[in-house]
Amino acid sequence: MESTPVLLQAHGVCHRFGTPVLRNFDLTLHRGEVHALVGGNGAGKSTLARILAGILRPDAGVFELDGQRYSPGSRREAEARGVTLMLQELSVLPTLTLAENLFLHELPSRWGILRRRTLRERATRALDRVGLGELDPETLAAGLGIGEQQLVELAGALETDCRLLILDEPTAALTSRETALLFAQIERLRAAGVCVVYISHRWEELQRIADRVSVLRDGERVVTMPMREATYPDLVRWMAGRELESRPPPRPRPPGEVVLRVTGLRVPPAVQEVSFEVRAGEVFGLSGLVGAGRTEVLRALFGADRFQDGIVELWGSRVDWDSPADAVEAGMALVPEDRKAQGLLLPEGVRANTALPHLGGWLADLERENHEATAVVDRLAVRCDHLEQPVRTLSGGNQQKVMVGRWLAREARVVLLDEPTRGVDVPARERIHALVRELAEEGRALVVVSSELSELMTLCDRIAVMSAGRITQTFRAGDWDVERLTEAAFRGHAPGNRIHDRGSE
Numbered sequence: 490m491e492s493t494p495v496l497l498q499a500h501g502v503c504h505r506f507g508t509p510v511l512r513n514f515d516l517t518l519h520r521g522e523v524h525a526l527v528g529g530n531g532a533g534k535s536t537l538a539r540i541l542a543g544i545l546r547p548d549a550g551v552f553e554l555d556g557q558r559y560s561p562g563s564r565r566e567a568e569a570r571g572v573t574l575m576l577q578e579l580s581v582l583p584t585l586t587l588a589e590n591l592f593l594h595e596l597p598s599r600w601g602i603l604r605r606r607t608l609r610e611r612a613t614r615a616l617d618r619v620g621l622g623e624l625d626p627e628t629l630a631a632g633l634g635i636g637e638q639q640l641v642e643l644a645g646a647l648e649t650d651c652r653l654l655i656l657d658e659p660t661a662a663l664t665s666r667e668t669a670l671l672f673a674q675i676e677r678l679r680a681a682g683v684c685v686v687y688i689s690h691r692w693e694e695l696q697r698i699a700d701r702v703s704v705l706r707d708g709e710r711v712v713t714m715p716m717r718e719a720t721y722p723d724l725v726r727w728m729a730g731r732e733l734e735s736r737p738p739p740r741p742r743p744p745g746e747v748v749l750r751v752t753g754l755r756v757p758p759a760v761q762e763v764s765f766e767v768r769a770g771e772v773f774g775l776s777g778l779v780g781a782g783r784t785e786v787l788r789a790l791f792g793a794d795r796f797q798d799g800i801v802e803l804w805g806s807r808v809d810w811d812s813p814a815d816a817v818e819a820g821m822a823l824v825p826e827d828r829k830a831q832g833l834l835l836p837e838g839v840r841a842n843t844a845l846p847h848l849g850g851w852l853a854d855l856e857r858e859n860h861e862a863t864a865v866v867d868r869l870a871v872r873c874d875h876l877e878q879p880v881r882t883l884s885g886g887n888q889q890k891v892m893v894g895r896w897l898a899r900e901a902r903v904v905l906l907d908e909p910t911r912g913v914d915v916p917a918r919e920r921i922h923a924l925v926r927e928l929a930e931e932g933r934a935l936v937v938v939s940s941e942l943s944e945l946m947t948l949c950d951r952i953a954v955m956s957a958g959r960i961t962q963t964f965r966a967g968d969w970d971v972e973r974l975t976e977a978a979f980r981g982h983a984p985g986n987r988i989h990d991r992g993s994e
């Protein structure tokens with residue numbers, strides 16, 4: 490790496506939000522390298538990314554880009570110097586078309602005179618790069634699923650003429666196929682001499698794509714090394730400053746009575762026909778590609794969307810909610826996929842957000858709320874300054890912990906979790922997994938949707954694989970492996986078929 494030219498140097502970067510977030514941070518980035526940034530939730534990765542991209546002004550620090558002083562005052566200015574950031578939290582605007590979203594940063598300077606045809610062609614090319622070539626660039630972004638939104642955002646980032654591309658947890662909502670597309674694009678950029686900063690909590694990905702890795706802990710860079718010399722326990726030790734506690738293997742549980750029975754569920758166009766049952770004490774996984782209909786199944790069960798056909802039974806009685814409030818009343822909980830749009834009250838504090846499921850008639854009981862919020866913060870090690878800190882200002886992984894954690898104290902007997910560990914660091918992921926198993930051991934019934942096969946394989950007693958709105962196969966613990974699960978996920982897709990075939994969410 491020393492042989493390739495230096496692209497960017499950062500010296501003495503300091504930033505604080507009340508408490509220090511980056512402390513005297515130094516970093517050197519080379520052309521044509523993929524540089525991984527890893528660290529626990531709240532370590533300062535996204536803050537550094539936002540500083541590099543001109544979104545945030547650091548309190549102190551000097552940057553040189555290609556030997557020249559670099560101190561961008563805005564995102565646009567950074568992009569003009571060739572530095573582009575793909576944000577951790579989605580920023581696709583639902584009321585604009587895909588084309589408008591893609592070329593947002595060029596507006597309004599060129600928009601006025603841009604011919605529609607040219608724009609359309611460019612947009613189609615950009616979408617094609619990320620495997621979305623069959624979407625119409627003039628449709629509104631509102632109808633896209635979260636994985637597709639992320640791909641649109643990536644397509645936009647790839648359209649800029651960049652020297653330094655920063656990807657902040659780009660694969661959080663992607664499955665293996667989309668991730669492969671992303672990696673192909675990263676390879677292409679690397680070969681062209683672009684430096685890619687890659688922020689992720691996923692070890693397999695880092696190993697596949699990164700040339701070097703820097704570890705952040707509490708806003709400091711503790712080490713930088715070639716990726717091939719890094720081992721997983723090493724990285725975790727660098728991140729945490731201690732050994733990772735080893736976790737006991739999951740114990741086989743005797744299955745209880747059937748709690749949730751779903752027969753012939755249909756939510757067109759995403760869910761064609763889905764039937765399964767979940768027993769007390771069981772963790773039931775739903776696997777499949779983005780767009781297979783997994784999220785829509787959970788939403789329909791929770792009363793967030795109406796289903797057209799099918800029977801849903803809880804403890805043998807048929808239910809048909811008018812709204813999620815009915816589902817909550819009956820003892821159901823949903824941890825949604827999209828924490829920004831559905832999950833959290835971002836301007837509100839940690840306390841208000843953990844207390845949320847009590848809303849609807851309950852009198853606020855400050856003492857109880859404080860108690861519960863403290864329990865969530867302790868149990869999942871949420872990194873916050875105090876319980877009134879707005880959730881908007883927590884790091885991505887810590888927001889996720891709040892969302893999962895608030896069901897801790899709840900009476901929910903059926904818990905639906907959609908991508909429960911998206912964006913959380915390794916220790917927190919272990920804690921959330923332990924929590925899911927504890928909830929099962931208490932006799933609750935759990936349904937988990939995850940795009941990570943390894944997560945489902947550690948957590949679940951059974952895994953149902955969905956493809957194009959149907960369950961193609963259900964596996965029991967021990968009967969599965971990555972190949973068989975993957976094969977089942979692609980079953981029913983003609984080769985070359987578009988996999989993003991959901992009409993709306």
Ligand SMILES: Nc1ncnc2c1ncn2[C@@H]1O[C@H](COP(=O)(O)OP(=O)(O)OP(=O)(O)O)[C@@H](O)[C@H]1O
Pocket residue numbers: 506507510528529530531532533534535536537577872873881882883884885886887912914
């Ligand atoms: N606007 C803000 N006001 C107050 N604190 C903030 C603000 N933005 C970020 N922080 C705090 O800065 C710290 C670092 O956050 P950052 O988002 O950089 O972490 P991260 O390393 O990206 O974590 P994650 O892996 O969870 O995404 C966090 O403790 C967060 O709460």
Ligand SMILES: [Mg+2]
Pocket residue numbers: 534535536577657884885886
């Ligand atoms: Mg972050």
